[in-house]
Amino acid sequence: MFERPKAGQLAVLVHLELPGGDYEADRLEFIELAHAAGAEVLSVIGGSRRQPDAGLFVGTGKADEIAESVEAQCAELVIVNHPLSPSQERNLERRVKCRVVGRSGLILDIFAQRARTHEGKLQVELAQLHHMSTRLIRGWTHLERQRGGGIGLRGPGETQLELDRRMLRERIATLKRHLDGVRARRAQNRQARSRNEIPIASLVGYTNAGKSTLFNALTDQQVFASKQLFATLDTTVRRVELPGLEHAVLADTVGFIRDLPHDLIAAFRATLEEARNADLLVHVVDAADPERAARIEQVVAVIDEIEAETVPRLLVFNKIDQREGESPRVERDAAGVAQRVWVSALTGAGLDGLRDVLAERLNDSDRRTYTLRIPSRAGRLRAQLFAHRSVRAERQLETGEMEIDVEMPFERLRGLCVAAGIDPPPDPGSVEAWEADTVK
Missing domain, CATH: 3.40.50.300 (P-loop containing nucleotide triphosphate hydrolases)
Known part of the structure; x- marks a missing residue:
């Protein structure tokens, strides 16, 4: 049976060099992140791998080195500067005999400390619960034990894991509803500014x-x-x-x-x-x-x-x-x-x-009026143009396309067209002439 070790502030940091990274710059940023989370850094263990180990991420030899460092320095925490899967986190904790936190968990902890407003706290809690839910599934084997024994609890019942999983789902749904309200209020404020x-x-x-x-x-x-x-x-x-x-x-x-x-x-x-x-x-x-x-x-x-x-x-x-x-x-x-x-x-x-x-x-002085033909597949572009309150007129064509008169800055229109897969207009300051009614 596996019980997760208690956490602390005395930390051993682990940073491996993987292909495509800048080892020294990433190591210095990692140390700064650990300090920002309130960790007392005892040592930094380095190394390199071509690819992460499937079971431990760091490999068996490096895991033994980390375990020796933890024991010698009486460390309470190992922080790994890489994303760890739930099983890698669990396996490494068993090996080093102390709590292990990956890069995602470290950043989430910093955000939890720094959130000040109600909205910020809701957002951080939602991210933490999503992160925790994967750890419930694979990280805490003791939660698979059955509720049982005692009056009112006899019978098959629910496992502790199922109870925790259900409570997480309910809390996540509640947080999402609250954040949807925040998103709606922000949208109203943006619409007011746009009007x-x-x-x-x-x-x-x-x-x-x-x-x-x-x-x-x-x-x-x-x-x-x-x-x-x-x-x-x-x-x-x-x-x-x-x-x-x-x-x-x-x-x-x-x-x-x-x-x-x-x-x-x-x-x-x-x-x-x-x-x-x-x-x-x-x-x-x-x-x-x-x-x-x-x-x-x-x-x-x-x-x-x-x-x-x-x-x-x-x-x-x-x-x-x-x-x-x-x-x-x-x-x-x-x-x-x-x-x-x-x-x-x-x-x-x-x-x-x-x-x-x-x-x-x-400045709106570079706003110009263009006539676009929007094919049916570009419905998202049409919605974006309306969201920017740039549509001055709209007509349905026999071909099924929408002909829209749009007034907006050139740079923004070009970006929206490119994202929608429509040929962007040439720069209005260039010698090229843009025949708007040919844009498809």
Whole structure:
């Protein structure tokens, strides 16, 4: 019979080098995650494998090395910087004689500590229950014992595992109903902003890139900001003053990270919808991070996962005060559109230029009217156009297609068309002429 060991804070960390990773950068981030969770790191055990071991993930030899380290240092916890299956977690715990936590469990624990609002706590609890449900099925064999004995409990009854599984399902269903209400309220707020034609920019980026500090600097707010991973979990939306724009709002969202647990992305979908429905994604990058190129790719992967890939983006390189000889500047593409801005949210360098660029990118002056022919297979595109309140007229054609007059910025329309599998229009500033009624 297998009873899970009790948890503690004295931890041995395990990080293996697998193909395709950056061993040293991932190891340093892992140590920072462990500290963020409140662990007292006793040692870090490294190694390399071509592929994970099916039973233990780390292999039998490495598992014995971990067990010796745990015994020698009286460790209470082993944290593995990789996703572990329930059976791998259970097998490794039996081998090392202490509790084992994988990367997903570690990140979930940090989120549980940092959640402050009612919504944030609901989202974290939902992610934890999804994670726990898989562990109930394969990790806790003692829960398979039958309820029995005593008045009112005789007979076949339910196993403890079945009871716990049912309670989890009921709690998950309750949390989902609550979060559906949150999603509905956010949708109403977005519709109100859309009716009033208030443009919104949403800050996204790798955790600890300085999004909240930049948010405070642009909005004159005092949202909690700290030099730590996942300092901010709850989305905050505030008005921002931009030159030439009467109204505009800025949203600060949860930071992203490599291998963000899928359960967590699903639970925070209501929050991340602020990014998906924004007029502009402001991708904040730590300019002083030597791994910034990899961090950009990892954030883009999460943006694609939350289906925000069609939203126009602006790269903002923050923390230039930490790079010797770096100066604030705006970089533009061949068409003159600002694509990169270099700033320091801490010192304020370059923030005036960033405000000008945000006003430029959010300004409706580039809105044009196009006539699209939407085939029946592109019903999602039609729904998105209505969601953006961009449809000015709609006509049913004899061919079964819908002819729609749309007014919206060129970049957003092109992104939506590409996502729907429809040939995008050429840049209206180029020499190519776009005959809108031929778009199919």
